[in-house]
Every structure is written in C-alpha cells, then in structure tokens.
Amino acid sequence: VSGVDLARRLKTVHPSLPVVLTTGYSGETLDDPEEAQAWPILRKPFRAEQLSAVVRQAAAAA
Incomplete structure (x- = not known):
C-alpha cells in the first residue's frame, strides 16, 4: 500500500485526520x-x- 492509498483509507474512517x-x-x-x-x-x-512547519499547517487546517 502506498502512502497515498493509506491516507485515502484513513480519511474514510477519520475524515478530519x-x-x-x-x-x-x-x-x-x-x-x-x-x-x-x-x-x-x-x-x-x-x-x-x-x-515542523508543514505539520503545524496541516493540523491547523484540519
């Protein structure tokens, strides 16, 4: 499973992730x-x- 495939699967279960x-x-x-x-x-x-910057941005956007 690629990282993109994993992200897609996780987003179906946890949309705000x-x-x-x-x-x-x-x-x-x-x-x-x-x-x-x-x-x-x-x-x-x-x-x-x-x-650190990209993680902060992703968390703020969630």
Whole structure:
C-alpha cells in the first residue's frame, strides 16, 4: 500500500485526520486536485524546521 492509498483509507474512517505526505521523488504529484490542495507533499531530504512547519499547517487546517 502506498502512502497515498493509506491516507485515502484513513480519511474514510477519520475524515478530519490531517495528512502530510513525504516523498523521495521530485516529480511525484497527486492526481486528485482536492487531495493535492489538502495534502501537502514534503520532498526528501527535508529539514526538521520544514517538517515542523508543514505539520503545524496541516493540523491547523484540519
């Protein structure tokens, strides 16, 4: 199961769950425009400050 598939499954059970995706592939995107807007993708490598900021943003939006 990919991270995107897992996020989709979890959102059906817990719709308010904040989602942050990480990837090592620079060109990876989400096909669904709603998911792309709601689920930030943090590209590896990332700094702790970047992770902290995106987690705060996702939690605030939830």
